[in-house]
Amino acid sequence: MTEPSTSSKAAARSTSPQVAVRGEARLEVDPETARIGITVGARGSDRRAALNDLTRRNNAALELLKSYGEAVEKIETGAFAITPELRSGRTERVRAYYGKVHLQAVVADFTALGELTTRLADLELTSVSGPWWGLRPDSPVHRRTRQQxxxxxxxxxxxxxxxxxxxLVGLIDLADPGAEALPEMAPASFGGTRGAAAPGAASGQPPALDLEPRRQTVYARVNARFTITAPIL
Structure with missing residues (x-):
């Protein structure tokens, strides 16, 4: 007996009854990481003095982050700027120099997060924003959501x-429009702008913030078409 050709199989499939559906899944899970932003600043009438202060404060923030070991998963330096402020008038006389360094840190140990953020915010001319809760790109949660x-x-x-x-007889095609974690609103920044020790600093470290992790919503959607046997109407 001769096997049906590929073209005859395709023709038979095209005439078979079909059903097209969409599958969706939405999972709420605990976050895996928390990202915080750190901005270190400096201001001075002398460029070199402003740079020295900025370098010292940047090093202090980096040393504090690194002192937490594996609790801080990643540290990245973003933008750096040193900007002169001119005096009003016809001559180009510099009034002061402003410097900023932006850092980002990814924290994996949430038990250390509250203490770390307040210690960073207690540094000189340092502000902290976040946390932004999230999942790792290779998190198994994404796979579970797509399969569901x-x-x-x-x-x-x-x-x-x-x-x-x-x-149901067979699958014709399966399309994935995309799976994504729903974005969260950016939290406000907090931090210190002090130039000297804050009140109470001599008594020890500032109290740790009580930060509750925000659960993450992961969404996946697929479009699928199937062949079915002849309906009984």
Whole structure:
């Protein structure tokens, strides 16, 4: 007996009844990381003095971050700027120099997060923003969400087929429009702008903030088409 050709199989499939469905999944899970932003500043009438202060304060922030070891998963330096402020008038006389360095840190140990943020905010001319809670790109949560969306598509297609007195026969195609974690609003910044020790600093470290991790919503969607047996109408 001769096997049906590929073209004849495609023709038979195109004439078979089909059902198109969408599968969706939404999971709420605990975050895996917290990202914080640190901005270190300096101001002085002399460029070199402003740079020296900026370097010293930047090193102090980096040393504090590194002192937490594996609790801080990543440290990155972003933008750096040193800007002269001119006096008003016809001559180009510099009134002061402003310097800034932006840092980002990814914290994996949330038990250290509250203490770390307040200690950073207690540094000279240092502000802190965040935290931004998130999941790692390779988190197994993304895989679970996509698989759940596929299973829902199969279940939904089977329900439609059963409503027609038919059964699922095969999969025609499966498309993934994308899976993503829903974005969260950016929190406000907090920090210190002091030039000397803050009140109470002599008595020890500032009290740690009580930061509650914000649960993350991961969403996935797939579009699928299936062939079914002849409906019984």
């Amino acid at each position: 969306a596929v299973r829902q598509a199969v279940e939904r297609a089977r329900e439609y087929a059963e409503a027609l007195g038919a059964e």
